[in-house]
Amino acid sequence: MSDWVLPDEVLADAPAYTPRPHELADLELLLSGAYVPLSRFMNRTEVAAVAATGTLPDGTAWPSPITLEVPEAVAAKLDTGSPRGRVLVLTDPEGAPVAAVEAVELSPVAGGGVRVAGEVRRIGEVLHGPFRRLRATPAQTRQTLTTSRVLGVVADRPLHRPQLAEIHRAAHTLNAHVLILVPVAGLGPDGLPPAALVRSILAARDRLPQATIVAVPLSYRGDEVRDGLLTARVAAAYGATHLLSMGRGFAGGSGVRIMLPRQLCYDVRDGQWRAADEVEPPFRRQPMTSAEIYDMLDRGFGLPDWHTPPAVAAELRKARPPRRKRGVVVFLTGLSGSGKSTIARGLYDSLLESGERTVSLFDGDVVRRLLSAKLGFSPEDRALNIRRIGFVAAEVAHHHGVAICCPIAPYADGRAEARRMAAEAGGDFILVHVATPLEVCEERDRKGLYAKARAGQIEAFTGISAPYEAPADAELILDTAQMSVDDAVAEVLDYLTEGGWLETTGLGLTGAR
Numbered sequence: 001m002s003d004w005v006l007p008d009e010v011l012a013d014a015p016a017y018t019p020r021p022h023e024l025a026d027l028e029l030l031l032s033g034a035y036v037p038l039s040r041f042m043n044r045t046e047v048a049a050v051a052a053t054g055t056l057p058d059g060t061a062w063p064s065p066i067t068l069e070v071p072e073a074v075a076a077k078l079d080t081g082s083p084r085g086r087v088l089v090l091t092d093p094e095g096a097p098v099a100a101v102e103a104v105e106l107s108p109v110a111g112g113g114v115r116v117a118g119e120v121r122r123i124g125e126v127l128h129g130p131f132r133r134l135r136a137t138p139a140q141t142r143q144t145l146t147t148s149r150v151l152g153v154v155a156d157r158p159l160h161r162p163q164l165a166e167i168h169r170a171a172h173t174l175n176a177h178v179l180i181l182v183p184v185a186g187l188g189p190d191g192l193p194p195a196a197l198v199r200s201i202l203a204a205r206d207r208l209p210q211a212t213i214v215a216v217p218l219s220y221r222g223d224e225v226r227d228g229l230l231t232a233r234v235a236a237a238y239g240a241t242h243l244l245s246m247g248r249g250f251a252g253g254s255g256v257r258i259m260l261p262r263q264l265c266y267d268v269r270d271g272q273w274r275a276a277d278e279v280e281p282p283f284r285r286q287p288m289t290s291a292e293i294y295d296m297l298d299r300g301f302g303l304p305d306w307h308t309p310p311a312v313a314a315e316l317r318k319a320r321p322p323r324r325k326r327g328v329v330v331f332l333t334g335l336s337g338s339g340k341s342t343i344a345r346g347l348y349d350s351l352l353e354s355g356e357r358t359v360s361l362f363d364g365d366v367v368r369r370l371l372s373a374k375l376g377f378s379p380e381d382r383a384l385n386i387r388r389i390g391f392v393a394a395e396v397a398h399h400h401g402v403a404i405c406c407p408i409a410p411y412a413d414g415r416a417e418a419r420r421m422a423a424e425a426g427g428d429f430i431l432v433h434v435a436t437p438l439e440v441c442e443e444r445d446r447k448g449l450y451a452k453a454r455a456g457q458i459e460a461f462t463g464i465s466a467p468y469e470a471p472a473d474a475e476l477i478l479d480t481a482q483m484s485v486d487d488a489v490a491e492v493l494d495y496l497t498e499g500g501w502l503e504t505t506g507l508g509l510t511g512a513r
Helices: 008-013 021-033 044-053 138-142 161-173 194-203 226-237 289-297 308-319 340-354 362-368 379-398 412-424 438-444 449-454 485-498
Strands: 087-091 097-102 105-108 112-124 150-154 175-182 211-216 242-244 257-259 264-267 270-277 328-333 359-363 403-404 430-434 476-478
Touching: 021 097, 021 476, 044 112, 112 438, 150 161, 150 226, 161 175, 161 242, 161 264, 161 270, 175 226, 194 211, 194 308, 194 485, 289 308, 328 340, 328 379, 328 412, 340 359, 340 403, 340 430, 340 485, 359 379, 359 430, 362 476, 379 403, 379 412, 412 430, 430 485, 476 485
Parallel strands: 150 175, 150 242, 175 211, 242 257, 328 403, 328 430, 359 403, 430 476
Antiparallel strands: 087 097, 097 112, 105 112, 264 270
16 A cells, blocks of 8 residues: 555545445455455556456456446546545445545546546544444454464355355364355345344354354455455455355465365254265255245245254344235336326325235325425436435335335336345335336326426426336336226235235225225
8 A cells, every 4th residue: 555645634625425335345345455465446457457357467366346436526526636636535324434545547437427546545444333343354363263274154145054064074174263254245145134144144153163253345246257256365365275165156366275065965864964975865855945945934934943053043034034024115116197106005005904014105206395305307316316215215124114115216226226225124125117108108197297398398307308217127017008006006915915025915905806
């Protein structure tokens, strides 16, 4: 890291920005030394080299770009030609300063925004968040390791008995200290929020060999090979000499040896987990898949003791209660006049009549008057409006309620962020596309909005002068040109009932068939 100086007056005048979650994760790894030898957000040359060859310009192997992107309005406040104006303060989600980046290069990126490259320096500590005591640095972690061989395990899923048996076998074979690295920078592959994942790992602690458990801000970028390479590098920085793949596609090349797990099965004769070829077929039980485990939890069934330790099962039941008790966000999207608000109101009334679930309604027009009163209809303001709705709806779901939202929500990124917030709050998310055709919406035009938009009196009107990105990931598609509102409400109620979020549709409910 360079020795650039940060006088207090420079920090006081510097613009501030809260990076996106995966960038905050990268920032923490940069500051902790887990990304050694990297200590900066990459510039254009480095990004191009990594993308083309998997190495930095100096030949150092590096699998993934580590970058920081900021809005154009933030970048406009940076002047890389002036020592006093080249510093950007990075804050945590609560606005507390964490680090500063020396902006030595600004590069526009496709789709808008500006990439900021430069060295980072810590200027504050992240003091909040669950399990902060487990956020040790690589240097602190290496001091706890008791053997020259260290078996790293990236526990991005709960540890059931098959995984515990495999860890014991590998640790015994190597005579190694076990290092459990728990990714806490977003949802895991099984959809568990980070705190719930950590609790499930700690619940299995008494069934592990001698082990150090560390919460690591690892985030995955969706490329299995590059993610595996980067994870192996981070594990090596924390002291791992060997890495048990546990089903993940890790790769070597980072000074750590990759160990492949055996195919285990449960021997019903003595209750032991053994290699599949050591147990005769009549006596085998195969490990449960994640889909099977979470289907049982969704339906309210207990996990079998032969597969999951009771303490781990208890944590999973808390993190993933049955759907009939779990919070859910029903998010209706569609053009103005599509009928989404009417359907949302009918659904809301039906649930109020049944009394089965607590329910909140976030109508687009009402939210605009109250929660987003000062926002306009630019793409940036539309995105902020959806983030606000998504945040409040996720809080409702976190407390096991039903949140019904019906904004236009024209952009896929905004809907995806609302889905992510619901999942991170421990709730479910059901996207309903009210796909009524534009011409039908115009015919209904009770407020005369389409006519004004066609006449140029309204700028950026969705469907006319602004785009609507039809969702490709909707759980339900409704067209009120082809069905009545009552039928549409009933279809949503049926979906909620069949999925287990409601116990019965309730005869006589508004919109019920």
